[in-house]
Amino acid sequence: MAKIADFSPLLFAIILFAVTACCADDFADDTIELDKIDDSVKALLQEHARSSNSSLKWGPYRPNLYFGVRPRGFPDSFLSGLIWYNVDDYSRVNQMRHSCEQGDDIKGFNWEIYDPRIGGRQVIHDSTHNVDITTEFVKDGPNWAVRVKGVPTGGPDTHTAIVFYYGVGGLSSSKRLNQYSTKGYDEDVVLKGYNANLGNFRIKITRGPDTNRGPDEDHVISFSRSPQNTHVTGLTVNPELLWRAQDFYVQNLDKQIKGVQEIYRNGNLPEAKHLFQISDNEQDGNLYFVQRNFKGAFEFDVLFQSEDEEFTVDKFTSLIEETVEEFDSRFAEILVPQEPFTTEKDLEFSKALLSNLLGGIGYFHGKSLVDRSEAAYDDEESEEFWVNRGAEAVEEAPSSELFTAIPSRAFFPRGFYWDEGFHLVPIIEWDPDLAIEIIKSWFNLINEDGWIAREQILGLEARSKVPGEFQTQYPTFANPPTLVFAIAQLVDKIENGLSETLQGIPLSELGQQSFFGLDRERDQIRNAHLKSPELASTALKELYPKLVKHFEWFRRTQSADIRGWYSSTSPRPASWKEGYRWRGRTPNHCLTSGLDDYPRAQPPHPAEMHVDLVAWIAEMANALSKIAKFVGAPDSEVLRYEKIIEDIKGNLDFLHWNDEAGAYCDLGWDVENDERKHECHVGYVSLIPFALGLTPTDKVGQIVNTIRDPEGLWSAYGIRSLSKKDAFFGQGENYWRGSVWININYMILKSLTEYYLNPQLPLRDKDLIADTYKNLRINLVTTVRREWDRTGFAWEQYEQGNGQAKGVKQFLGWTSLVTVIMSMPETLPQE
Structure with a gap:
């Protein structure tokens, strides 16, 4: 494969810094000096950054919630979320939905389609609260909107309380534009806000179509307010605790209920559909709750627009349609499933796997806990290698930020170093520039020694989901460096993309400022580094010294x-x-x-x-x-x-x-x-x-035969993590002692295709590899698909004996690699 230097000597006239060192350490010390960049290249970099940041600025970057929007890169500016629960009786208020939880009786909360640059559609099947909720989210420049739709599953008279909230932090202000009313609002609710990083903005929560209904007008006399209306409460809270919005909502609701109990001291309390509804106040603050209680099906929109933008419901509706069309069209070009997985249901399944991986991308910010003591690990010859340093050795590291996909919204809503490399495999196929943004974010976390913590638990919100014994990170502890697995794939893709781009096209026509000028031309933004040598060179030159430092940290520690x-x-x-x-x-x-x-x-x-x-x-x-x-x-x-x-x-x-x-x-x-x-x-x-391609030719056949042994590693559901013949098989926690995991199976499947291409491999081994590849691919897809249909989720692992789901649900996550597996050819070519 030709490298970038082969294409044109002009390219190296615009290299962003000189390579003068003779060894890795010296080269790693080089930095990019922006004042020395050619003006045309500088303009290109600035225009690309503007376009890319604009398309990725807003998103459901609080993946620990069923739905919550925040901006990337502005941690103290704005966050929002949804809360809901059934109000047909008093009991279910204690099971209100907000954060995704492993134990919730949810029959699926999956993005059917989602792209971080445009938006998508999520469907939540909530059995406890007898409702299916759909969220349709789209973006348009600095604006975004979400349409929330509910379909009752417990009959047309099902009552649902649903709350949208938002909070603003930092230097900010917020207030309502509607005139205060103790009876609530029978119109759209409009709020106005300001944040130093976001500027002025407006949020409109629409009343929705005329078919929206509230609870019947009984017991209304006791409250002097209408259950048919929208109710708004404003609070002023510590900006660092805005993420605890559900707690503040419950406290406010509890205070109101106690007041009602005083009125009804002799019993005969109002029904839940009237009782569990926040009271209106005229207070301005930095946290607002907007609540409607609905009877039957419902729909409403939340529209966020910057001060000088006009974002109408009609435009929002058209953007939803465009989003679906764009996603479907792109998927058909990039990750279309191959035989035997070519039905419409297979296509929907594959789209959902990718969409849930992308919908699990989050923006995290805050301090982490680190034990920086020099001896967090003891090398003495003993059975106990772990040294408990105690709380006095743990400190809060300075705040940092991370843009990352997560393994599971319900159980692991944070960054995991070794998971991320697998996450990036399908992301690189879908959006190489997005993958670069994620990789850059991870390597921006590197410390002076070259260490990157294996778990990124940034801030109080992330920490609230992690048991105390796992919160502290140690600068001598590593994790499998799967990020390099993805980086190698990315470099290959960039080289292939540049090779195609540069054939017959003058270099002077590449990378012009107008190339990235239109935000809606998202394919250009997604593939910019595959089209522009300048961008590719800049990104990899920034990454390279950090990767060198990280490599040397691994080899040393x-x-x-x-x-x-x-x-x-x-x-x-x-x-x-x-x-x-x-x-x-x-x-x-x-x-x-x-x-x-x-x-x-x-x-x-x-x-x-x-x-x-x-x-x-x-x-x-x-x-x-x-x-x-x-x-x-x-x-x-x-x-x-x-x-x-x-x-x-x-x-x-x-x-x-x-x-x-x-x-x-x-x-x-x-x-x-x-x-x-x-x-x-x-x-x-x-x-x-x-799996990493390090096995010599003479041992390949032997290892593949070991893989194919049904009494050892081979099962009808994928390759077992531990051989059935091993004394530890299925023992103890039985986590990595037999279960089928998709990440390692994917690595083996990929390696089979690479060994197959080795011309020195004997024909008998080629036939064995081809048969193993074909059957393993089918087994993996069939296993994950069957459990998806049965449970509504992808899972962390699968039982080796019957293929049933195990571990953490909604693990998307490396289980989304099945999308890539489905797009691989059905068979390897026979000679």
Whole structure:
């Protein structure tokens, strides 16, 4: 594949900073000096940033909520959300909906279509409250709107209380424009606000169509207000606690109910449909609740518009139609399912998987908890590797921000380092520029040593969803660096895109300011780095030094002492350096590996070397090699990465391969005999080198045969995480001890296609690989699809014996990789 330097010498006349260093560390110290950029390139970068930021500014970036809008990049400016509950009786107010919860009796809350640059449609099936709620969200420049529709499932007389709220923080103000009324409002409610970062804005909450009905007009005398009307309450609260809007709503409602109880001290309280309705006040504040209680089906709109913009209901309606058309058209070009998954239902399923991944993208901001003590991990030879430093060692890190997809809105609404690389695989296909924004956001978190925390729990709202024992992050603890897995894919896509763009097109016509001038020309924004060498070069040059620093942090903090523990043994390893072990290991868990309870050596020992980690280091070197070639780094750097990869391949064979097991194995230490030993547990850990393309040709067939063993790893639902033959299979927590996980299955499926293309592979192995690929693809898609139809959700993992859902629901998340799997060809070509 040609690299960017091959296309035109003109390109390097506009390189944004000089490459003068001769080694990785020196090159990593370079920075982009904006004052030295050519004016035309500077204009291009500014115009692209404006267009991209405009299209991504607003979104449902509070994915922990069933629906909540906030802007990206302005943490103290604005947030909003929806609250609802059934009011046919008194009991269900205690189960009101706001934040997504694993235990909610919801039969699905899924985006049917969603694109972060335009919007989409979400449907929520709420069994407890007898209502199906649809949210249709679209954006138009600085404006956005959501249409909320409800269809009762408990009969036409079902009563639903629904609340829209918004809060403004920082330097801001907000007030209502309607004249205050104790009876509520029988018209649209209009509020006006200001925030220093957003400027002046208006929010209109429409009354909706004439078919909207409220509760019948009984008991109204007791309240001097109409249950048919919209009611508004304004509050002034601590701006840092705006995220606790539900708590403030409940407190306000409770205060009102106690007042009603005083009136009805002799009993005969009003029915719930009248009682559970906020009272109007004329107070202005920084948090507003707007509530309607509906009878039967309902619909209303919330329109946000900047001061100088006109955003009408009619325009909103037309944008909803355009959004659906644009999404469907783009999906048909990029991720269309292949045989045998070509029915309309298959298409809807695939769209929903992608949409829910994209709809789970959030913007997070705040402080995290970090233990910066020098000895958060103890290297002494003992069974307890974990050292409890105590609360005195934990501190709040400075505020930071992250733009990221999340594993699960209900259970893991925060950034996870090792999940994110898998999230990015379909995102790169759908919107490469969005993927770059997410990658940049993650690498902006890097500290001076090159560390990025494996869990990003930023701010009080995110922290409220995490058990205390998991909140603290440790600067010596890593996670599988899957971001580089995605970065390597991204570089390939950029090179392919530039190769196509530059054929027959003068470079001078690329990257002009007008190229990105129209916000509605979103395909140009999504693929800008595939079309413009200047943008691609800038992005990768900014990323490269951070990735180098991160790579060196990995190699330094996770290194194993090969010479100290293994120098007296033979054969001699290919390298004394390329051996690694996960820090943070405990007797029963290796959370830092991502494969939490996967069996490792017992008892833990500092001589351990972990086969999955050394393979991931090779993948990091592979990604760095690709970027180094792209950005024109010195040849010595490229050669260094290639040498590391070759050394790791050598050590995998010399140190980690076990002939008897026919698998790569961890290394442990036999204390009794004072010698190294293989710790062989055939499963995902032993397959990581194969899944990352590090297995030599002579071992490929053997490993594929191991995968295909139905008494070992192969099941009708996907590859098991641990062999049925292993003593630990299905034992203990049984988390990564047999269940089928989509992320590793995807890696293996992808690697099968790459090994198949190796011309040195024997024909018999090619036939085996082709058959394995075909059947594995079908098994994975069928499993996830069947449970989606049965439960309404994608799941974290699947039971190896019957394919049923396990773990966390609404895991989209790496389970959304099924969208990519469906778009892969049905079969590999036979020679």
